[in-house]
Amino acid sequence: MIQAALNFKRPGILLSGLLVFILIPFPVMASDCLLIDILSGLTLESTQNTLPGQNFFAETDISYSPLIKEKKRSDNDNFNSFLDIMNGGARIQWGNEKLRSRTSYKYNKYEGAVRIDSTRYSTCSYMKSHRLETSLWLAARQLNTGILLGAIFPDDSEMKLKTFEKKRFSVLGNLYSGLYANAMLSPFTFRVNLEKQPLITGTTKLIKNSRTESYRTFPLVLYSYRAGTGADFKAENIILSLDFSADAIRSNPENELKSSMPVDLGMNLYRVRHSGTTALKRSNLNWSTEASLGGGLCEGYTKNTDGMNFFLADSIRLQTVNVSCGIKDNMKFEFKGHGSLFSLHSPTGFLNLAPFSEWTIFQPVNYRFYNASFLYSDIGCTASKAFIYNNYTFILELGIRYFTVSVECGIKKRETVILFPRYEDLGKKQLMDVNGLFFTPRISVPLKIFTTNFSLELDGVIPILFKGKKSKNETTNGSEEKKNLDTGDLTGGIRMGMHLDIPLMLKH
Amino acid sequence: MTHISRLFLTCIFAACLVVFQSCFPTKSEDENEDEGYKEQKDPTEITSDPEDLPENGDPDADVSSNGIDSMFSLLVKRVETLEEAEDHNDFFNKDFESLRKGFATAVSQKPDNEKANIGYIVSAVCALNTSNSLKMAIDSMDAYIKAVDEYYYEDPEYVDYYVKNRTDILAKRKSRNSKKSSLAKTNAVFSSTSKNIFAKSFQKFGIQGLGRVLLAESPKILVAQTKKPSFPAFITINFIQGIVEDDIIPRLNEVVSACKRLESNNVSINLNAFDENFELDVGDIYMFEAGIRLVRAALGFFITYDMDLYSPDGSSTIKWIDNLYDNYTEGRCVYRLKGDTLHEIWVYDVTKYTEPLCDVMQYNLKRSGFLCIRRENHEAVYEDLLAVPQLVKTGIESIKSESDDQEDDLITGGGIFDFEEDMADFSTGMIEEGFSSDLAKHFKSPGSLMDFITDILTNEYTFSETIDGYDITMTVNLSNWFTNPVEDLRTLYPKHRLLKGDDRYVSMTSVRDKYSTDDNSFYVYENDVIDIPESKIASITNDEWGNKEVILNNYFSYCIVIDSTVSCMSYSLVDDDGNDITFEMIEEIFNDQQALEKYFPYFNDYTINGLFPKMEDRSDWIDFCSRFYD
Structure with missing residues (x-):
């Protein structure tokens, strides 16, 4: 895989792939496919910890995004990069002054593949699940308390939890839950929540380019255990909110697949978020900042977690910062500026390729890496304007975002001196150094038929990658050799998505 | 004849030349009295x-x-x-x-x-x-x-x-x-x-x-x-063979004995080196011994035959190497115009360079003992070769059976062998490359490859594959090489005679390149010769560096680049009647199937000491090589 990354010629696809592989644990919406938007799955914004309204309300939505479909390069090309996302769901809420409830069903399908030209292998990831959850709130004058109960069912024929295989399926094994409390002391609202939420039940496959079936499968089941608190402040012309949370993200090793190599991930994450809105003379000013800091480790095993530990990224440090600020005027014009930083760093780890080939008995292939880092940053702005034509409203939006992605690490390779193993330092390698622009045009058309609101949206991402950036490979003697990373041409990457939201208002 | 067939035939001849280095006349006319050679046939x-x-x-x-x-x-x-x-x-x-x-x-x-x-x-x-x-x-x-x-x-x-x-x-x-x-x-x-x-x-x-x-x-x-x-x-x-014999092989013998002791004790020990804690298991020792036995087999074979190249004065030193570079003669180019074709003839006279080599080769070809067995090591070498696949297989089985934590093992094993597919799937790759599944199945895993190696080391194996459209069928018997060793490698070389006097100087001409063009000028350098009538030359101008640009009256459509070399040869191949098979004749084989029948070399033993047991006479080789012609 290291070699694959070194030889990769199409960073656009790789970039998309990184979105798939690195950030698959987080919920993805069709309109949020850029890296930092995927990270928004980690956001502290939540609809779960708010008190449902009193009205009887039902809504449904569905979105499908065939985001990337790479062109065939030859007649024998049977496997190409692609990115498909489909989300759907329905919610019903009802309530009275004392008791309120919200019940929802969600379906998430997330499929992505990265075809690597210069090697014999490709990767493909799947995350498909059904979720059913319901929350019940008891509303008092100043104190509201709620409870959430949900279950997740992976929709993956290959993903069989051990509990399924043993035919003693226990709902408890797939349940998640939450406890919420809101105290309203005007002008403040204080919130507290405790949750166990599923982040992912997905699999990533390694596939030979000459075939379509899986060669190795890496299943991952992640849950987040979260304790959070927050406060809102509402005054005449201003709304402010501040949230804190501590998450313990843990993988569930209770899965087993044919030729599977389970991944174990453990991470603690601490986050803070502040947002606000204030009314100006003819417009509203919105802003938000969010930062997170986390640490943990990621391990890969053969067969099961009692098997050989073939991969370890230890002492991972994750840092994210998102900042945005926007203004929306009364003429339905909106402008927003935003910037993001995502950094992942692992000071040490190893990779033993023995589980991938019996032939390594003749020449064991063991690597250690140090100071591995993944860094993504972007800065951009978005402008949108609503137009009315023939009683139809059209909202046109155009976003532009400059981004940089870099991946580098130091590598040591094991050698055997007669009968003694030693690791030779191969120096620091820059595996990826890409920058470019994303243009994100979008058009949406809100419609109202009788009492039903529809919203049709079409959006896309047009990436432009800048070529010719020099990368540096530092050798063990401290010298730096410069090599020109052939970033190649981007043959995929144009994204098209369509959203269809159908909120239904049922009269109480 | 396509490039591939030329390449194949070239490989066959090159292999003969490289492996056997040189030849010996079937009936030597004037064998040297060898004073330095002493028969030493005891095995190492x-x-x-x-x-x-x-x-x-x-x-x-x-x-x-x-x-x-x-x-x-x-x-x-x-x-x-x-x-x-x-x-x-x-x-x-x-x-x-x-x-x-x-x-x-x-x-x-x-x-x-x-x-x-x-x-x-x-x-x-x-x-x-x-x-x-x-x-x-x-x-x-x-x-x-x-x-x-x-x-x-x-x-x-x-x-x-x-x-x-x-x-x-x-x-x-x-x-x-x-x-x-x-x-x-x-x-x-x-x-x-x-x-x-x-x-x-x-x-x-x-x-x-x-x-x-x-x-x-x-x-x-x-x-x-x-x-x-x-x-x-x-x-x-001989000096290097002595080092191998006296200093290296005895040490390897001791290492192998130590490996055997560790294997019999089913070793498993935790050690630390280079700040690494690691576990050494018996499987690692089996694999290590296999590597040592392979090296020992190669060294044992290296010391089996007398391969010294004496100087023509009878001394065993290689001092003739000192003068090789000094005798190099620079080539020159002769330009001729024939019709609408410019002939660019590169003339090399490498006799000064090749003469000393010829002398060395001829002297040694006549030296008794040259390329003859000096140590009867065939049996021991064969034993080592046969042991290698068995050791690897035993090692794999041992590594597979390990149930403890594998992360610190020198060679990782345990459950990792249970996967159905291997990343380095040679077997599938070979089938995709056009090899038969019968051959490819032997490369499915290291274990099956070891069985295959044992098989071809002990039994006759018929390689029958279609590669690039050519049907290649060849039976080999490697065991014959070790169980019935060749006393004198020169006996395997094609029939030939040593050249004397002016016969040693041979002129060889071959077309290196031919291409179409549309030009009327060319550049000429200091030693080059313009063999073109003045009437056909429009002008000759000197550039600032003293070179000449020749402009012709008419444009030429083709350019042929020809190499013409005069060299000193030590021998000439001969047929059964003693008639010469010249270099040009050999070269013709690559272009003309008729020439293959006429000029294919004549051997005393077409099976090469039983290595190719089915190739019993010359016609078998001609049939085999004929398949590579289009």
Whole structure:
């Protein structure tokens, strides 16, 4: 895989792939496919910890995004990069002054593949699940308390939890839950929540380019255990909110697949978020900042977690910062500026390729890496304007975002001196150094038929990658050799998505 | 005949030439009286007995458990210091011999002690640095190579030769039509730099400029006047064979014996080296022994035959190498115009260069004992070769059966072999490349490959594959090579006769390239000859570097590049009646199937000592080679 990354010629696809592989644990919406938007799955914004309204309300939505479909390069090309996302769901809420409830069903399908030209292998990831959850709130004058109960069912024929295989399926094994409390002391609202939420039940496959079936499968089941608190402040012309949370993200090793190599991930994450809105003379000013800091480790095993530990990224440090600020005027014009930083760093780890080939008995292939880092940053702005034509409203939006992605690490390779193993330092390698622009045009058309609101949206991402950036490979003697990373041409990457939201208002 | 078939036939002939190096007349006319050769046919002692304990140990060594630990720690430290070695001297200056003796004592008193045996293996391999012969050979070769590099790269004539022959030949001629101006001028700058530098400096800068150039060039001129380096006289193939025989193989024997002891004790031990904790299991030792046995087999084969190339004066030194470079003659080009085709004939006279080689070859071909068995090692070599796949298989099985934590193992095993598919799927790759599934199945896993190797080492194997559309069927029997060894490798070479007098000087002509063009000019250099009537030449102009551009009256449509070489040959192949098969005839084989039947070499034994048992006569080889013609 290291070699694959070194030889990769199409960073656009790789970039998309990184979105798939690195950030698959987080919920993805069709309109949020850029890296930092995927990270928004980690956001502290939540609809779960708010008190449902009193009205009887039902809504449904569905979105499908065939985001990337790479062109065939030859007649024998049977496997190409692609990115498909489909989300759907329905919610019903009802309530009275004392008791309120919200019940929802969600379906998430997330499929992505990265075809690597210069090697014999490709990767493909799947995350498909059904979720059913319901929350019940008891509303008092100043104190509201709620409870959430949900279950997740992976929709993956290959993903069989051990509990399924043993035919003693226990709902408890797939349940998640939450406890919420809101105290309203005007002008403040204080919130507290405790949750166990599923982040992912997905699999990533390694596939030979000459075939379509899986060669190795890496299943991952992640849950987040979260304790959070927050406060809102509402005054005449201003709304402010501040949230804190501590998450313990843990993988569930209770899965087993044919030729599977389970991944174990453990991470603690601490986050803070502040947002606000204030009314100006003819417009509203919105802003938000969010930062997170986390640490943990990621391990890969053969067969099961009692098997050989073939991969370890230890002492991972994750840092994210998102900042945005926007203004929306009364003429339905909106402008927003935003910037993001995502950094992942692992000071040490190893990779033993023995589980991938019996032939390594003749020449064991063991690597250690140090100071591995993944860094993504972007800065951009978005402008949108609503137009009315023939009683139809059209909202046109155009976003532009400059981004940089870099991946580098130091590598040591094991050698055997007669009968003694030693690791030779191969120096620091820059595996990826890409920058470019994303243009994100979008058009949406809100419609109202009788009492039903529809919203049709079409959006896309047009990436432009800048070529010719020099990368540096530092050798063990401290010298730096410069090599020109052939970033190649981007043959995929144009994204098209369509959203269809159908909120239904049922009269109480 | 396609490129692939030419390549295949070339490979066959090249293999014969390389493997057997040379030939011997079926009926030698004047065999040399060999004075230096003494028949030595006793086999080298190649053993693998675990009972063979080291004898030359250190009687004062502390072989208690603590003592062995202490020696082992010291050994690890010394091996770790090899990481900082900058050249071979740093290796030779480390003392591993005292440790080897200490471990030898420990092993002879405690043959089952795992740490002592492992320490003995590592120290025995490292203690090869005590071989004075090996050090002397490496030192001398190192000094010689450095001296040769220094001498020839500083010699202005060599620089001129190097630049002209390497740069000009590649770019000058063929590319002249498309990019002739820039390339030709560039080449001209390089080729004439050193020769014209004094004249041009004088013309442009006067006596001061010439003075500066002389000052700059003087070190090279001085170096050119110094004595050229001589090849170390004592380094002969026999000398190297002696090192292998006296210093290396006995050490490998001891290492193999130690491996056997560790295997019989089913070793499993945790160790630390290079700041790494690791586990050494019996599977690792099996794999290690397989590697050592393979090396020993190769070395055993290397010392089996007398391969020394004596000098024609009868001395066993290789001093004739010293004069090879000096005799190199620069080629020149002759231009002729035939119709609308420009002939570019590269004329080389390499007789001065090849004559000494011919003398050496002829002398040695006639020397009794040359390429004959000097040590009857075939059986021991065969035994080692047969042991290698068995050891690997046993090693794999042992590694597979390990159930403990594999993360610190030297070779990782355990459950990882249970996966159905392998990343390095050679078997599938071979089928995709066009090989048959019958052959590919042997490459499905290391275990199946080892079975296959054992099979072809012990039984006849018929290789029957269609590669690039050619049906290749060939039966080989490798065991014949070892069980019925060839006494004299020269008997396997095609029939031939040694050349004498003027017969030795052979002219060979071949077309290197032919291409269409549309031009009326070409560049000519200092030694080139224009063999074109003046009436067909429009003009000849000199450029600033003294080279000439020839412009013809008419355009030519083709250009043929021909190599014409005069060389000294030591022998000529002959047919059963003693008629010569010349170089041109051999070359014709590659282009014409009829020529294959006529000129295919004649052998005494077409099976090559049973290596190809089904190839019983000449017609079998002709049939086989015929398949490669279109």
